[in-house]
Each structure stands twice: as C-alpha cells, then as structure tokens.
Amino acid sequence: MxxxxxxxxxxxxxxxxxxxxxFPETPSQTGGPxxxxxxxxxxxxxxxxxxxxxxxxxxxxxxxxRIVLEGRVIDGTGTPVRDALLESWQANxxxxxxxxxxxxxxxxxxxxxxxxRTGGDFETGVFTIETIKPGAVTNPDGSVSxxxxxxxxxxxxxxxxLHTRVYFEDEAELNAEDPVLKGIEWxxxxxxxxxxxxxxxxxxxxxxDIRLQDxxxxxxxxxxxxx
Amino acid sequence: xxTGEYVERDHALHPPSLTPGxxxxxxxxxxNALITPKPTLSEITGxxxxxDELGALDNDLILxxxxxxxxxxxxxxxxxxxxxxxxxxxxxxxxxxxxANAGGRYRHKKxxxxxxxxxxxxxxxxxxxxxxGYYRFRTIKPGAYPWGNSRNAWRPAHIHVSILGRGWAQRxxxxxxxxxxxxxxxxxxxxxxxxxxxxxxxxxxxDPASNAPFDARAYRxxxxxxxxxxTFFENTDLxxxxx
Numbered sequence: 355m356x357x358x359x360x361x362x363x364x365x366x367x368x369x370x371x372x373x374x375x376x377f378p379e380t381p382s383q384t385g386g387p388x389x390x391x392x393x394x395x396x397x398x399x400x401x402x403x404x405x406x407x408x409x410x411x412x413x414x415x416x417x418x419x420r421i422v423l424e425g426r427v428i429d430g431t432g433t434p435v436r437d438a439l440l441e442s443w444q445a446n447x448x449x450x451x452x453x454x455x456x457x458x459x460x461x462x463x464x465x466x467x468x469x470x471r472t473g474g475d476f477e478t479g480v481f482t483i484e485t486i487k488p489g490a491v492t493n494p495d496g497s498v499s500x501x502x503x504x505x506x507x508x509x510x511x512x513x514x515x516l517h518t519r520v521y522f523e524d525e526a527e528l529n530a531e532d533p534v535l536k537g538i539e540w541x542x543x544x545x546x547x548x549x550x551x552x553x554x555x556x557x558x559x560x561x562x563d564i565r566l567q568d569x570x571x572x573x574x575x576x577x578x579x580x581x
Numbered sequence: 582x583x584t585g586e587y588v589e590r591d592h593a594l595h596p597p598s599l600t601p602g603x604x605x606x607x608x609x610x611x612x613n614a615l616i617t618p619k620p621t622l623s624e625i626t627g628x629x630x631x632x633d634e635l636g637a638l639d640n641d642l643i644l645x646x647x648x649x650x651x652x653x654x655x656x657x658x659x660x661x662x663x664x665x666x667x668x669x670x671x672x673x674x675x676x677x678x679x680x681a682n683a684g685g686r687y688r689h690k691k692x693x694x695x696x697x698x699x700x701x702x703x704x705x706x707x708x709x710x711x712x713x714g715y716y717r718f719r720t721i722k723p724g725a726y727p728w729g730n731s732r733n734a735w736r737p738a739h740i741h742v743s744i745l746g747r748g749w750a751q752r753x754x755x756x757x758x759x760x761x762x763x764x765x766x767x768x769x770x771x772x773x774x775x776x777x778x779x780x781x782x783x784x785x786x787x788d789p790a791s792n793a794p795f796d797a798r799a800y801r802x803x804x805x806x807x808x809x810x811x812t813f814f815e816n817t818d819l820x821x822x823x824x
Contacts, residue, residue, distance in 0.1 A: 376588075376666050380805045381779045382595050383756040384603075384770060385741065388689045392679025392705045392741055399690040402646055402703045404636050430608040437691070443627060443749050453626035455584055455748070469628030476690070493621045504623055508754055511605030513596035513773050515752060519623075534618040543613075566609050580590060580615035581624045581750050 382515065385508035389439045390473050397473045409472035411442075411485040415465040418447025418486030422559045423520060423549065426479045427507055430567035434479025438509040441471040442483050444502070449489030458492055490528055500528035500535070507564065517579045520549050520562050538577055546576045585810035586620040587750040588666065596773035603769045604730055625809070627749040630675050632709055639707050642678075642720035646703030653699055654683025654721035656797035659757070659785060663714040663744065666808035670714030674806075675745040678718060679705040685726030685736075694726055719797065722759070730769050737764035737771065744804060751806040758784045759800065 390398040396406060412420065423442070427435040445451050445468060450460035452467050466486065474481045483503075491499040500521055507516045521529050529535055529548070538544050549560035564576045598610035618624075638645040643652060659678075663671045681687045681704065684696035688704050702721060710716045723738045739756045746752070758765050765771050765784065774780045782805075791799035 375668065376808070377664070377668065377805045378594050378779065378782070379591065379666060379807055380753060380755055380782055381774045382753060383741075383773070383783070384606075385743075385754045386756075387691060388679065388687045389741070389754075391687060391689050391703075392677050392707075393743060395703070395705055398688065400646075400688055400703060402705060403639060403707075405634050435609065441752070443623070445623075451622060451626040453629060455625050456622055458622075467628055491622050495620075497619070497621070499621050499623065502623070504749060506749075506752055509609065511603070511607075511609035513598055513600060513603070513606060513610075515754060516598075516611065534621060537619050538616055567612050575611055575613055577613075578611050578615050580592075580617045581587075 382513060384510060384513055385439060385515075387437045387510040389437070389508055389510075393439055393471060394473050407471055409470050409481070409483045411466065411468065411470045411483065413465050416486055417463050417466070418488075420558065421485060421487050422557055423483040423485060423503060423562070424559050425481060425549075425562040425564060427474060427481075427509065427564045428479075428566065428569055428573065430569065432569040432571055432573070434474070435509055435566070436474055436476050436479045438474045438479070438481070438507055439471065440474070440481055440483075440508075441506050442469065442485070443504040444468045444485065445488040445491050447486050447489050449491045449501075451491070457494075460489075487522065493533070497533040498528070498531060500525050500532040502532070502534075505564070512566075516566075517581045518564060518576055519547050519579070520560070521547050522560060523548050523550050534579075543574065543577050546574055583809045583811045584625075586625060587748060587807045587809045589617075590750075590807060593775060594779055596775065600769075600773040603773050606773070624750045625748045627747060627751070628675075628745060630673065630709060630745070635707060635709065640716075640718040642680075642702070642704065642706045642718065645706060647701045650701050652682065652702035652721050654702075654724075656719070657722050658717065658719050658791065658793060658797050658799040659740065659802060660715070660717035660788075660791065660799065661801050661803040663710045663716060663746070663804045663806060665746075665751075665806050669808065670710070670712065671746045671751070671806055672710055672712050672714060673747070674710040674714070674716075675707065675743075676710065676716045676804075677705070677707040677743040678720070678740050680720065680723040680740040681726055683721050683724050685724030696724070696726065725762075725764055734769065735764055735767075737762045737768050742804070744806065746806045748809070753804075753806060756783060757802050760784055760787050
C-alpha cells in the first residue's frame with residue numbers, strides 16, 4: 355500500500371505492525387465459603403492427601419526464634435470473619451527467601467520453606483501460624499526491609515485476594531527505615547501492620563487483627579497493598 | 582527469562598472489591614484505596630514446591646477419594662496451560678482445585694444443601710505444571726446449587742482454582758465455568774467481573790479432540806498470570822542513576 359499524498363486527506367498516524375503483546379491476566383473470583391475443601395481439607399472435615407500444607411512452618415531443626423502469629427480477620431461490623439483462609443510468606447532467620455530469585459549472600463535453611471496457610475477458626479475466627487521470626491532482607495535496590503511476614507487473605511465476599519504485611523513492634527528501629535512502611539503516607543495507618551508481642555504458656559505470640567473496614571469500636575481498616 | 586519486578590496489575594481486568602450485587606462483599610470490601618509499595622524481594626519470590634510432595638492420585642478426583650466404587654456423575658478431563666502475560670510458560674506452579682459433587686453438594690462441614698454427599702467423591706485435587714506450563718486433571722462435572730445471596734440464586738457449575746506461580750505477586754484464586762451453561766450470565770459472582778471478555782476467559786471450552794473415547798469428555802482452560810520486567814540492576818552504577 356502506498357502512502358496517501360493528497361495534503362487535504364486526513365492521514366492516519368503510521369503505526370508499527372503489532373509486536374507488543376500483553377495477554378490479560380485471568381480475572382480473580384472469590385474463594386467462597388468452602389475454600390477449605392481445596393486448600394485445607396482437614397479443616398473442611400475430611401482426610402484426602404498424604405501430605406497436607408498447613409500452619410506449622412517449623413521443624414525441630416529450623417533455625418531462629420520460635421513465634422506464633424495470631425490474629426483475626428474482622429468485617430465492617432466488628433464481627434470476626436469465620437470463613438477466611440490466609441497464606442503467609444516470609445524470609446528465614448537470616449533474612450533469605452527460599453527462592454531462586456533471591457541472590458543475597460546469606461544462608462538458606464533446608465528446614466524452612468517460609469510458606470504457610472491456615473483457615474480462621476469456624477467459631478472464633480482466630481488463626482495461628484507457628485513460625486520463626488524472619489531476619490531483615492536487603493532488596494535489589496539496596497534498601498533494607500525490616501523483618502516482616504506477607505499475608506494474603508481469601509474469603510467469601512473478597513473478590514480479589516487482599517495482600518498485607520505484618521511487622522514486629524519490637525523492631526522499631528528497622529521499622530522506621532522500612533521502605534514499604536515509610537511509603538505509607540499516613541503514619542497513623544502504618545500502625546495497622548504492627549503486631550504486638552506477648553508471652554503466653556512459654557511461647558512468644560505476636561498478635562494482629564486485620565480489619566477489612568473501619569470498625570464501630572474505633573478500629574482502623576488495615577493497609578492493603580497493590581503488590 | 583525476566584527476573585525483575587512484576588508489571589503492575591491492571592485492576593480493570595478484575596472485579597472491584599465492592600460489588601453490591603454479590604451481597605457478602607459489602608461488609609468485607611476495604612474502603613480505602615490499595616497502596617502500591619516500593620518493589621521488594623518479598624513479592625518476586627514465593628514458595629517452591631517439589632513433585633514428591635504430591636501423591637500420584639492428587640490430580641485424579643475420580644479416584645482420589647474412591648471408597649467402594651466410582652463417584653456418580655459425568656466424567657470429565659480439564660486441561661490447559663499456565664502462562665504469564667507475555668506468553669512465557671509458568672513451570673512448577675501449584676494448581677489446586679475444589680468443587681461440589683455432581684448433585685451440587687460440597688464435602689464441607691458448613692454445607693447443608695439437601696443434595697447428598699457422594700461417598701466416593703472428595704472434591705479436591707492438586708498438581709504442578711510441567712516445563713510447558715501444562716496441567717491436567719480428571720474429575721466429575723460439578724452440579725449447580727442454590728445459595729443464599731437471594732431466595733432464588735443458583736451458582737452455575739464451577740470449579741474453584743487456586744494458583745501459586747513463581748512469585749508471590751502472581752497469587753490468584755478464581756473459578757472455572759463450563760461452556761453452554763445458561764446460569765453463568767445470571768450469577769452475581771460471575772457478574773462481579775467487569776467485562777464480558779474477561780468473564781469469557783473463565784469459561785472452559787469443549788475440546789472433543791482431547792476426549793478419552795468411551796470414557797470422559799475434555800474441557801480446555803488456560804490461565805494467564807502476571808508477567809515481569811527485565812532487570813537492569815547494572816544501570817545503578819551509571820553516573821546519575823538513582824541509588
């Protein structure tokens with residue numbers, strides 16, 4: 355095809371033949387109320403797999419300080435969500451992720467994958483994750499992330515999994531320099547990501563409530579991330 | 582393969598969090614905007630799974646809970662590819678599926694629908710994608726069932742699908758529907774999806790060439806996860822480059 359030469363004829367911009375392709379991501383749908391069947395069948399009430407994924411991330415050999423992360427997911431009326439499913443992802447005690455794209459010069463722990471999943475209790479909504487406190491992570495841009503655990507929350511009524519992070523109240527110095535916490539413009543909202551530490555029955559428990567909306571008792575909606 | 586951060590998610594492709602037609606979303610939808618964090622190592626990494634963590638029958642829902650016979654219902658095969666937005670296969674992705682039985686009843690403590698439990702059907706399975714991103718499982722076609730969104734609301738036949746890809750940023754849970762089901766377009770959950778094209782991408786297509794003759798019909802369903810940029814870490818040493 356030759357290019358039009360008539361100066362009064364509108365000329366469409368000359369476009370390259372399409373070479374850039376970006377296929378649309380598959381859309382999300384809610385996990386629904388029976389998410390446990392697929393992701394935590396024992397909680398749904400039956401035994402099907404020999405090997406079950408769960409909320410205990412440590413063995414006796416895992417390196418690091420044992421902690422229990424405990425919390426609830428709470429809806430806009432202040433009622434605990436009792437059909438949520440959560441997954442966690444974190445670095446090991448040295449601050450290294452068990453993943454080929456982590457190029458930090460730190461030790462892997464063969465006894466720690468760093469990933470867990472659990473359903474909230476059907477009566478109370480309380481979830482627990484038995485893990486270790488992760489180390490600080492040096493990111494590819496040189497910034498240092500304070501120790502933190504990533505959480506993603508799925509449930510009936512949640513159309514797209516909600517991503518958040520848990521930081522530790524006794525890491526104030528590193529938290530103050532954390533690139534993600536600092537990136538939250540409203541300092542008051544940063545507090546929604548900080549778990550409080552206590553000792554219970556000889557175990558260290560970090561507690562956090564995840565609020566899907568502001569609650570009538572004055573609780574503030576948790577920060578959720580577009581990761 | 583690119584090893585940089587994941588390209589920003591296009592939220593126009595996904596349901597918004599607040600979708601009043603799906604009533605449960607109203608009290609569970611965050612009211613504040615999501616916050617975009619600085620990219621860190623945490624989102625480009627994610628759990629890695631080994632094939633020996635799964636059992637030989639984990640992807641065969643026809644046999645993996647069989648007690649004294651075969652489950653009742655239409656025998657089907659579902660298969661397809663997991664790729665990223667740029668067409669690269671996602672190898673080693675953990676694909677987990679769960680569903681109701683042929684009568685529309687879930688094997689779950691909280692499901693009280695009057696259709697019966699099938700003693701030979703559990704309703705869940707899992708598999709890892711191969712080097713081409715390919716996955717495949719065998720199951721019974723699930724039935725439609727009523728739910729409490731309103732007095733006469735029926736879920737179309739569907740299979741829930743969870744995918745853990747290479748990076749945490751690719752985490753996705755969705756639902757697969759079946760070609761020809763008139764309930765899809767009426768379903769308040771399916772209708773949370775903002776465009777017809779995107780909803781169509783959740784409908785598995787009849788794939789007669791992949792049928793197992795005299796045994797099972799096949800459906801093809803492909804999954805697209807997020808893709809990532811190339812890295813240019815070396816540029817940070819150039820004069821004037823941000824550090």
